[in-house]
Amino acid sequence: MTPDQTPTPSQPFLRFHATKMLHTAQGPQLFDLNFELPQGQTLAIYGPSGAGKTTLLRILAGLTAADTGHIRLADETWLDTHRHIDLPTQRRSIGFVFQDFALFPNLTVRGNLEYALPTKNDTPIVDELLALMELEELQHRRPTLLSGGQQQRIAIARAIARRPRLLLLDEPLSALDDEMRHKLQDYLLKIQRHFRLTTLVVSHHLPEIFRLSTNVIHLEKGRIERQGPPSEVFADKPNITFTGTIIDLTPVKDAILVRIDFAGTIIQLTIPAANAATLQPGRPVTITSTLLNPELRG
Amino acid sequence: MIDWLPLWLSLKLAFITMIILLVIGIPLAWQLAYSRRRWTAIAEAIISLPMVLPPSVLGFYLLLAFSPAGSFGHLLDHLFNIRLVFTFPGLIVASLFYSLPFMVNPLLAGFKNLPPHLLEASRTLGKSSWTTLRRILLPNIRASLITGAILSFAHTIGEFGVVMMIGGSIPGQTRVASVAIYDEQQSGNYSLANHYAITLLALSFAILLVVYTVNRHFSQSKSIL
Numbered sequence: 001m002t003p004d005q006t007p008t009p010s011q012p013f014l015r016f017h018a019t020k021m022l023h024t025a026q027g028p029q030l031f032d033l034n035f036e037l038p039q040g041q042t043l044a045i046y047g048p049s050g051a052g053k054t055t056l057l058r059i060l061a062g063l064t065a066a067d068t069g070h071i072r073l074a075d076e077t078w079l080d081t082h083r084h085i086d087l088p089t090q091r092r093s094i095g096f097v098f099q100d101f102a103l104f105p106n107l108t109v110r111g112n113l114e115y116a117l118p119t120k121n122d123t124p125i126v127d128e129l130l131a132l133m134e135l136e137e138l139q140h141r142r143p144t145l146l147s148g149g150q151q152q153r154i155a156i157a158r159a160i161a162r163r164p165r166l167l168l169l170d171e172p173l174s175a176l177d178d179e180m181r182h183k184l185q186d187y188l189l190k191i192q193r194h195f196r197l198t199t200l201v202v203s204h205h206l207p208e209i210f211r212l213s214t215n216v217i218h219l220e221k222g223r224i225e226r227q228g229p230p231s232e233v234f235a236d237k238p239n240i241t242f243t244g245t246i247i248d249l250t251p252v253k254d255a256i257l258v259r260i261d262f263a264g265t266i267i268q269l270t271i272p273a274a275n276a277a278t279l280q281p282g283r284p285v286t287i288t289s290t291l292l293n294p295e296l297r298g
Numbered sequence: 299m300i301d302w303l304p305l306w307l308s309l310k311l312a313f314i315t316m317i318i319l320l321v322i323g324i325p326l327a328w329q330l331a332y333s334r335r336r337w338t339a340i341a342e343a344i345i346s347l348p349m350v351l352p353p354s355v356l357g358f359y360l361l362l363a364f365s366p367a368g369s370f371g372h373l374l375d376h377l378f379n380i381r382l383v384f385t386f387p388g389l390i391v392a393s394l395f396y397s398l399p400f401m402v403n404p405l406l407a408g409f410k411n412l413p414p415h416l417l418e419a420s421r422t423l424g425k426s427s428w429t430t431l432r433r434i435l436l437p438n439i440r441a442s443l444i445t446g447a448i449l450s451f452a453h454t455i456g457e458f459g460v461v462m463m464i465g466g467s468i469p470g471q472t473r474v475a476s477v478a479i480y481d482e483q484q485s486g487n488y489s490l491a492n493h494y495a496i497t498l499l500a501l502s503f504a505i506l507l508v509v510y511t512v513n514r515h516f517s518q519s520k521s522i523l
Contacts, residue, residue, distance in 0.1 A: 063418050089421040096422035102415035106437035115433065116423040162423060 013039035013198055014166065018059050018069030018079070022222060024050050031055055031222035037215070039074075042192065042199040044209040044230065047219030053202040054099075056219070057168045060200065061096050062089040073165060095159030095197075097169045101151045103143040109154050110139040116161040129157040132194065133187055149180040153187060160195060167192075169201040173208065185211050206234060248281050260285060300493045303470055304478035308498075311386070311474060312454040315393040316401075319450045320443075322394070323401035328431060330402070331409035332417070342406075346399045353396065357463025360392050364464065382464070389465045389472055393454045400449040408442025409435065441516035445509055452505040455498065 014037040022029045031052045037043050045053045058064035060071065062078065065086070071079040078087045104112050113126045130136045133153040138146060143154055152172060159167060172188075173181045185208060192199060192212075203209050209216055209230050216233045218226040226233045244262035251257075256276040260267045279285065326345075330338050348356055364382035365371045374380045382388030412435065420430040436443065458476040465472030467481055475494050482491035 061422055063421070089418075090424045090426060094422055096419065098415045098419060100413065100415055102413060102419035104416065104419075104434050104438070106434070115420075115425075118424060158423070 012036035013074055015070070015072045016056075016060065018056075018066035018071065020055065020059065020064070020067045020069075022052060022055060026050070029222050033219075033222070033224060035217060035224065035227065037198060037200070039198050040196050041215060042201060042213040044213035044216040045200060045202045045219060046204055046209060046216055046233075047225070048204075051219040052222040053219055054170055055222075057096070057170050057200060057202060060092075060166070061094050061168060062087060062092050063096075093162075093165040095162065095164035095167045097152075097155045097159045097167075097172045099170045099172075099174065101143075101155045103151055103154055103158070105142065105144045107142075108140050109135055109143055109146075112143060112154055112158050113161045116158050118162055122161075125161055125163070129161055129191075132191060133157045148175050149184060152176065152184055156184075156188065156191065160191060160197070163195070165198065167197045167199040169199065171202050171204075173203075173205070181205070181208065188212060206230075209234075243284055246279055246281050246283055246285050249276060249279060300490060301469075301478070304473050304475045304494065305497060307386075307470070307473065308455050308475040311389055311393060312451045314390055315397055315454045316447050316451040318390070318394060319397060319401040320447060323398070323405055323446060323450075324431075324436070327402050327405035327409055328435070331406055345402050348396050349399045353457060353459025354463055356396060357392065357460040360395065360460070361464050364388055364391075384464070384466045384468060384472060386465075386471050389461060389474070392460045392464050393457060396457055396460050397450040397453045400453045401446040404442045404446040404449065405439065408439030412438055441513055444512050448505055448509050448512075452502060455501065 016036070017034040018031070019033075020031040022031050029050075029052075033052070033056060035043075045056060047053055055064060059066045059069065059079075066079065066081065068081045069079050070081070071077070073093070076087075077083075077085050078092055079085060104115065107115060110126065110130065113129060114120075114123065117123070117126070130139055133156065135150070135153055135157065138150060138154075143151055146154070152175075156169075156172065169188075173184050176184065189212065191197070199212075201209075201212055203212075213230060215228065216230045217224055218233055244260040244267065247259040247261050247266070249256050249258055251273065252270065254273050255270050256273050256279075258269045258271060258276065258279065260269065330342060361383060362368055363370050364374070366375045366381065366383070371382065374382065380387065382391055416434055416438065417430060420434050425433075455474075456476065457474075458480070461472060461474055461477055462480075465474075465477070467473045467477050473481070475498055479491045479494045479498070482488075482494065
């Protein structure tokens with residue numbers, strides 16, 4: 001065993017580096033990505049179509065070959081082009097949710113989940129997942145006739161049934177309307193907490209990214225444009241900045257309620273107490289809002 | 299008096315050919331459907347050749363190949379004591395070539411029409427190619443399997459030129475129904491020839507009826523499902 005194969009606690013759970021020449025509609029483009037992901041976190045992949053979001057998931061899953069690269073998950077090397085290691089998809093512990101669901105039409109809902117089990121005797125998790133995703137009543141139906149939201153829940157449950165170490169979601173909710181999308185985000189959060197999954201999710205729906213992910217990578221033309229928590233990456237996204245005057249600060253439990261006079265309009269914001277240290281009544285304040293996650297600068 | 303032996307021989311030949319073609323055709327079509335290599339076009343062209351080639355051409359080259367005077371036929375004869383010219387096993391081998399496209403092409407179309415992510419989804423669930431084929435791919439191309447099996451069966455029953463070249467007309471060995479019709483007609487026994495002919499006609503019609511009924515059933519159930 002070489003020293004780099006010994007995992008140390010400080011090592012990130014997932015380390016990814018890969019390059020690949022992509023042939024896009026706009027001509028050849030180099031995909032070159034390098035990132036790390038701690039265990040139990042959810043990373044959102046954001047960017048325009050053709051930026052390489054799906055390619056990233058497919059290289060991780062071993063469905064698409066990288067030109068060069070190195071992928072490690074905890075103590076396992078999945079890909080190391082220098083040492084000619086390329087673990088086949090079957091041996092990578094992943095759950096992959098495809099954009100088109102890819103449910104097996106010849107199997108029932110339950111059959112789809114049971115197919116995913118590594119051993120036949122693992123049926124308790126199937127029952128658990130059917131209950132968690134509220135699919136019990138549909139379990140003996142064929143998936144083809146079911147609605148988009150139902151099929152999506154089956155696809156997610158199936159991906160988790162084998163207890164993967166890494167969950168990969170390729171725009172899982174893009175085909176759904178807003179209400180269904182919101183409901184499915186609840187299911188996803190529930191299941192992530194339940195199984196403490198490390199997840200990569202491709203999405204270009206900002207509310208979804210803020211809800212589901214702890215970190216986000218903004219891809220642009222095969223490279224990382226920005227990276228960090230959603231609130232930072234999208235800080236200048238709608239970029240609404242205005243100045244006002246603080247009227248007063250009221251402690252509410254461990255948060256502070258701030259009232260601001262903005263050109264005669266009173267705005268109320270609740271912020272963590274720690275962030276209010278520099279704020280004083282009567283002082284001007286700059287408000288930067290992403291519409292989703294406002295923050296104050298005193 | 300009608301001799302049922304030629305008809306029985308035709309059915310036996312067609313059945314054995316169909317079973318062997320299923321065994322050969324599934325992996326072949328699967329390889330062709332999922333391989334992106336350049337040789338697949340060449341392979342598909344070779345497999346489909348018997349559809350356009352005069353059967354006598356195929357029969358002629360098989361005769362040359364199988365003849366004990368040739369090197370391949372000589373080898374078979376000496377090493378395994380197998381003779382393929384003017385024998386029933388020879389007819390089977392010839393029928394495999396002759397009916398191969400009727401098995402492979404429907405299967406190929408079936409595989410290619412499957413949603414592309416089914417195979418990949420199964421791989422991400424840790425399943426081997428064999429498990430994927432057996433439990434996901436084949437059950438979802440049932441209609442193609444049935445079509446391929448029936449068409450190759452029917453096509454083998456209808457073969458004439460290849461049999462004439464390589465099998466001749468040995469009663470109980472190579473004198474299949476289509477050859478018997480020709481023989482009886484040559485000897486002026488038109489009524490006997492008609493008996494064979496009308497039986498083959500009815501059989502072929504029944505077989506095609508089954509194919510189209512099956513396809514209708516599957517395409518309808520697909521749209522409902």
